[in-house]
Amino acid sequence: MKPRTQIIFVLAVLVAVAVLSSVQQRPNPGRAQNGGACCPLMAALDAKPVSAATNQTATNAGDHQVIAYYFHGTVRCETCLLIEKLAKMVVEQEFTAELATNRLVFTSVNYELPENAHFLTDYKLPCPSLVLVKQREGKEENWKLLADTWQLVHEPINLNAYVETEVRHFLNGAKQPAGTDPSGLPAALNNH
Secondary structure (H helix, E strand, O other): HHHHHHHHHHHHHHHHHHHHHHHOOOOOOOOOOOOOOOOOOOOOOOOOOOOOOOOOOOOOOEEEEEEEEEEOOOOOOHHHHHHHHHHHHHHHHHHHHHHOOOOOEEEEOOOHHHHHHHHHHOOOOOEEEEEEEEEOOOOEEEEEEEEHHHHOOOOOOHHHHHHHHHHHHHHHHOOOOOOOOHHHHHHHHHHO
């Protein structure tokens, strides 16, 4: 084989490999995606629309309820899935009594669905985020964006402690700032 033919052959093989790789990486509508760096557009393909009334159920623990929302978009990366998984695990393991009485609810919401798009502005979401919302008698009383989840995601012990502490503060009625100003977010969040 002549050198020129060899070069053309190698280039053809490389192009074929690149094409096959891109075909294999296309979204599969039957499962969530796990690749790549975090981006602001992530989603659980099985996410259900959440209306304002979805979590306004009466609780056995009185008239106040805390909702731990994990907001995400349509395409999800490994980091976003990990934050959701760890936060949900903390809530389920540390707050079983509160979950059982509906005093605490954990729910994932796809903010790219038209009926959920208002959450982006309601809670000033800079990217997929964990937000705690306190409701009293079915009406929102207070909320807090847990922005440090992005900085702590690769330190699971610290992330778990952070989520547990913040949820406990909300459940116990400790005074919380009403929301978080996105301009004061950590630099890691502003890259999304």
